[in-house]
Amino acid sequence: DNARRYSREREATLTLQRSLLPRWLPPTAAVQAASRYLPAARSGVGGDWFDVIPLSGMRVAMVVGDVVGHGIAASATMGRLRTAVRTLADIDLTPEELLTHLDDLVVRLSEESGDDQAGEVGATCLYAVYDPVSRHCAMARAGHPAPVLVPPDGPARQVELPSGPPLGVGGLPFESAELELREGSVLALYTDGLVESRDRDPDAGLALLCEALAAPGDSLDATCDRVLHSLLPAGSAGDDVALLLARTRGLPTGQVATWDIPADPSLVAPVRKQVLDQLAVWGLTDASFTVELVVSELVTNAIRYGSPPIRLRLIHDATTLICEVSDSSHTAPHLRRARTWDEGGRGLLLVAQLTQRWGSRHTTEGKTIWAELGLVEEE
Structure with a gap:
């Protein structure tokens, strides 16, 4: 009876865990990604997770995390944290700001658990944002292992990244680092169950990971399989394992056009003409209107x-x-429905109706308003 009950609970937890993990990774212009998840063999299913989140401006966010504990509670907490990360990523927070908000959430979850001990609910997390236009990647971590970088023509190495406190400690700052990634670089994000075990030193596990990543491979999926085979030859682990590999892409400069606009309303018409000319150069005249x-x-x-x-x-x-x-203004516009006698207020409503998505993101210099249009592929 105990064995059957354990099997039912494990199966239920594993089903919940897999339902909360992404079933597929979205294709993006920024990275080509592959992933693997391996549940623990004996200690029960835990709260490891990963995600790839498309952002505005062709950018992409990559995240991997690990919730303390095992069982249904850990899987449920993982689901809440993954949803929170997606929500926070949608408003374009910087990596350190996102981890700060996520830390506040974990603290509240600890308080709601009914236990007075701070950190009863805890987690680690690594969050990275890659921009294919500038080829820069900003990342921050909260008590999580630093990623491994494999340059196109160099040895694999662990990225030097400030180690923030685990989520749930509360009140301590997080720091981010930014590095330039050449096109074709592979970034490996993983949980500690991949490199740590009772029979192996963590440094030895990291060395094995770098060796497996540096070996030539035909695809990221094949590299994922080689990494798991090298570090977990028995096919099982003492702790959950999440692995996310991302090969960076760069957007050619010919696919980006930039204009500095003087603050003169009379110059809007010439700007429109320059935009139409650029669309003609790109062969995108169907989207001109x-x-x-x-x-x-x-x-x-x-x-x-x-x-x-x-x-x-x-x-x-x-x-x-x-x-x-x-x-350079930090005031963001808000969509509102204009009344019949209003002279303005219909512009953003028109933008929202004509585009697939639109939004705003704040930067250190001010803000950016963006709108995304789908292009019809010519047969």
């Missing part, structure tokens, strides 16, 4: 309500065209 309206609205709003300097940027790949307008 929509892009012209979006550019006109966003640039006009930046001139009227923003602060110079104002910059317009167009980015495209095979399926997406993105229009971004940046200025």
Whole structure:
């Protein structure tokens, strides 16, 4: 009876865990990704998770985390944290800011657990954001193992990254680091169950991981399998294992166009003409009408309500065209429904209806309003 009950509980926990993990990784212009998840053999299913989250401006966020403990409670906490990370990533927080908010959530979860001991609910996490235009990657970690970087023509090495406190400690700051990644670099994010075991020193596990990652492979999926075979030859682990591999891509400079816009409303028409000329160069004239309206609205709003300097940027790949307008004001626009007698207030509503997605993100210099249009592939 105990064996049957254990088997039922393990199966239920494993089903919950797998349902909360991403079933597939979204294709992005920034990275090519592959992943593996391996539940613990004896200690029970834990709370390891990973995710790939598309962001505005062709950027992508990559995250891997590990919740303390095992069983259904750990899996449920993992699901809440993964949902929180997706929500926080959607508002374009920096890695250290996101971990700060996530730390507050874990502290609240600890308080809700009914135990007065702080940190009863705890977790570790690594969050990274990669921009294929600048080829820069910003990352921060909360008590989590640092990632391993495999350059296109160099040895694998662990990234030097400030080690923040685990989530749930509360009140301590997180630090981020930024590095430039050449196109074709492979970034490996993993949980400690991959490199740590009772029979092996963590440094030896890290060395094995670097060796497995550096070996030539045909695909990231094959590399994932080789890593698991090298570090877990028995096919099972004493703790949960999550592995996420991402090969970086770079967006060619020919697919990005940038203009500095003077704060003069009379210059909006010449800007539209330059945008239409650029679309003709790219062979995207079918999107001219929509892009012209979006550019006109966003640039006009930046001139009227923003602060110079104002910059317009167009980015495209095979399926997406993105229009971004940046200025130094930190006040973000809000979508509202204009009344019949209102003279304004319909611009952003028009942008929202004509585009797939739109939004804003704050930067240290100000803010960026962006709009994303889908491109129809020609047969």
